[in-house]
Amino acid sequence: MNDSYKHFASVYDELMDVIPYDQYVDLAEEAMGPLQGKRLLDIGCGTGLLSVKFAKKGAVVTGLDLSADMLAVASERAGSLNLEISFFEQPMEKMDIPGTFDGAVIAIDSLNYVKEQEDVAQTFRKIYDLLEVGGVLLFDVHSTYKTDDVFMEAPFVFDNGRIAYIWQTEEGDEEHSVYSELAFFVRNDNGMYRRFDEAHYQRTFDTYTYVEMLNEAGFTIERIFADWEDEPPHEESERIFFQVRK
Structure with missing residues (x-):
């Protein structure tokens, strides 16, 4: 069991209360259309806050995270709400998930915990293979x-x-x-x-490096924006969002 979040998981939700998760749901719906019945992969799902929001919209959600402690909280949360969400304890660059998906998200800079560039590229390739043709990947990262x-x-x-x-x-x-x-x-x-x-x-990496890795994985870049706004990144943007499609 990975214990990097052993204590942190217990207070994670309260600390993340300022994150506009509902906006992430909106962004997913803008990219994918109504989530009802969509198969959605929540990568770096943490305690399942976003997974639950997707499931409440009718999505068929699978969550992936490296932390067993986070996933225990996520599973308990989903169960308490009678939501059927599958959770897997795996590093994202080595994900091995059954089935295919209509969309995937890597929310709130979770991708920045993958420190090797080749592992980031491998993560994109893994996601590409799991998505249906036309499937969407939505993620954000810290800016340089x-x-x-x-x-x-x-x-x-x-x-x-x-x-x-x-x-x-x-x-x-x-x-x-x-x-x-x-x-x-x-x-x-x-x-x-x-x-x-x-x-x-x-x-993190600069925007052009992410674009290069995404293109090499086979994705088409649809949208790059910053800081929760429908505006292109500038030199003092702090959070960069990518919307790409298979």
């Missing part, structure tokens, strides 16, 4: 500006009264990569705080 400039403005601090963290960063070994160390403090019912620490490594 975010890894090289924004993340280097650390430390970042957060405190909502129940969860607090201190987030330190430093440049990673590869170009456009960042190493993060986070110290979390979670308040218990007795008012005492429990501390746990996380270390994360993410790497």
